Amino acid sequence: MDSFNLIRYYSQSVEGKRVMEFKSVEDVETRLTREVALILSLEQEAIRTDVPLPSLGLDSMGFVELLVVIEKVFALRLIETGLTRNDFETIHALAARIHKVLPE
Amino acid sequence: MRVNLPYSRQRRYLTGMDWMVAALDTMTNRNTGGHNTFQLVLELKGALDPVRFRSAVEAFTSRFPVLAGRPSRDWTLAPYWKIPPAGQPVNVPVEFCQVEEQDLFLRLEESANRTLPDCRTHLAFRVFQVGLDRQFVAAQFDHHLFDATGAELFLALFHAWARGEACEERIRQISLKEPAHLRDWMQKFEAGKQLMRMLTRLSGVPLKCLPRPIPLRGRKTRFRILSFTEEQARAIQGRADREAGFLMFMPYALAASLQALGPAFARRGTLGTEFLVSVSVDLRTRETLAAKVFFNHMSFLFFQIPERLIADRARLMETLRLQMYEQIKSGFPKALDDSSMLMRIMPLAPLSRLMLKPLRGEFASLGFTCVGKSGYPGNRFMEAELVNLIHMPLVPVPPGVGFFINQFDSRMNAVLSYLDGMLTSEDVQRLDDDVRRVL
Numbered sequence: 001m002d003s004f005n006l007i008r009y010y011s012q013s014v015e016g017k018r019v020m021e022f023k024s025v026e027d028v029e030t031r032l033t034r035e036v037a038l039i040l041s042l043e044q045e046a047i048r049t050d051v052p053l054p055s056l057g058l059d060s061m062g063f064v065e066l067l068v069v070i071e072k073v074f075a076l077r078l079i080e081t082g083l084t085r086n087d088f089e090t091i092h093a094l095a096a097r098i099h100k101v102l103p104e
Numbered sequence: 105m106r107v108n109l110p111y112s113r114q115r116r117y118l119t120g121m122d123w124m125v126a127a128l129d130t131m132t133n134r135n136t137g138g139h140n141t142f143q144l145v146l147e148l149k150g151a152l153d154p155v156r157f158r159s160a161v162e163a164f165t166s167r168f169p170v171l172a173g174r175p176s177r178d179w180t181l182a183p184y185w186k187i188p189p190a191g192q193p194v195n196v197p198v199e200f201c202q203v204e205e206q207d208l209f210l211r212l213e214e215s216a217n218r219t220l221p222d223c224r225t226h227l228a229f230r231v232f233q234v235g236l237d238r239q240f241v242a243a244q245f246d247h248h249l250f251d252a253t254g255a256e257l258f259l260a261l262f263h264a265w266a267r268g269e270a271c272e273e274r275i276r277q278i279s280l281k282e283p284a285h286l287r288d289w290m291q292k293f294e295a296g297k298q299l300m301r302m303l304t305r306l307s308g309v310p311l312k313c314l315p316r317p318i319p320l321r322g323r324k325t326r327f328r329i330l331s332f333t334e335e336q337a338r339a340i341q342g343r344a345d346r347e348a349g350f351l352m353f354m355p356y357a358l359a360a361s362l363q364a365l366g367p368a369f370a371r372r373g374t375l376g377t378e379f380l381v382s383v384s385v386d387l388r389t390r391e392t393l394a395a396k397v398f399f400n401h402m403s404f405l406f407f408q409i410p411e412r413l414i415a416d417r418a419r420l421m422e423t424l425r426l427q428m429y430e431q432i433k434s435g436f437p438k439a440l441d442d443s444s445m446l447m448r449i450m451p452l453a454p455l456s457r458l459m460l461k462p463l464r465g466e467f468a469s470l471g472f473t474c475v476g477k478s479g480y481p482g483n484r485f486m487e488a489e490l491v492n493l494i495h496m497p498l499v500p501v502p503p504g505v506g507f508f509i510n511q512f513d514s515r516m517n518a519v520l521s522y523l524d525g526m527l528t529s530e531d532v533q534r535l536d537d538d539v540r541r542v543l
Binding site: 039040041042053054057058059060061063064065067068071079080082083084085087088089 | 345348349350351352353354355385386389390391392425426428429432433474476477
């Protein structure tokens, strides 16, 4: 499924389901890894969570695609926040940032 | 039982984007007599042996009969690229000449503006020798057959092949398969509706466009090349991170380009209150990179910026980021790609006129492309050291002015491409100074 069809699919996400699905940072990280793999058309196993996103092959376009998917899956509109390197550089950092702001 | 008809190997169907690029070529040719081509300049330290280079080009390009093809239509009216059978000659002109340092830039400009000799020649090499140990290889590509990334990938493959590296597998991976796309019509029409909504919204907007000189016919494209060292490029990237955000280099660079160009528009007394920038974006993924060397694999984003925002850098970048986000969220690049399939039925001449109707004879205020990671790895080209790789694209007319940013080997280049007469020498020098200051 290409990333643009994924965005249409995720528009049906339900908030309650989201809260249950992402109890830990690892849950968020697993999901982000899957999404990045889809955007880059790579196998999930090939995606390292501790490597800077540009090194995985993500550019401006790919990064914005990821932010769009994050909005759909986690209901977080990160494009309007400060996109600092520390918070976004790796999947692991991004997962921690997202998990911190998800409702309990 | 499936029967593979032999003619299908000689046929690669053109996508909607291929057809749009062809329409831009028709538009430009009608206006100025020029064509939709672009040139990659490889700055070399060292010298290529002319005999060896010519021989390598002839042997390598003969592997790709697609290089000698031309557009045609089949009985369904779907356009396709007619590929000659293997073994037919592939014409790729190669020229060598000695030039003085002070004449080099003009010669590169002339080379970029040259018309390829015939409708079956889509690639040419011109090698300019400066002094004893510097060469500039100007590789001119026809946009019908190559986009910017594809051209870099092709040169990289040529280099690997010429050096005797094992690249048969890479050559086999290149795919010329493209279906006719004569199905999923509802999806295409839905995409067309999305495009029409955007065009309808834009049609009421008073666009700022630079006046085009009269007459247009015979005018050449001029260039100003700004090259940044590794240290400068790293500083630019750092500023982009801090001011625009992580991985937001494209909006940062676009903001800088607009801030530099804005005063030139103001000095020319342009009417209109909004800039519209068409930004080409590559649609290849890592998986498809090796396969998609030939033809066009890109789409566009369109940014609409009120003139009053140009002076407010922070708000300008925020606006660009949000517009980029909303267009990608709505799936616009893919919608444009899908809907453009519907335009393939139109002949190029009327299509090239129709494309200008929504915006009353205009296409955009300017064009912009930012190629991130280079498709050319390493810093060698054949037996020479590759110092820099610069893109010199001819911007279609209209709009006749554009910025092209590429990165190569930790360096960065920003190239202003404009139709002769649209900007004065003073405009260009000020622009050069401003880009260096704001980027």
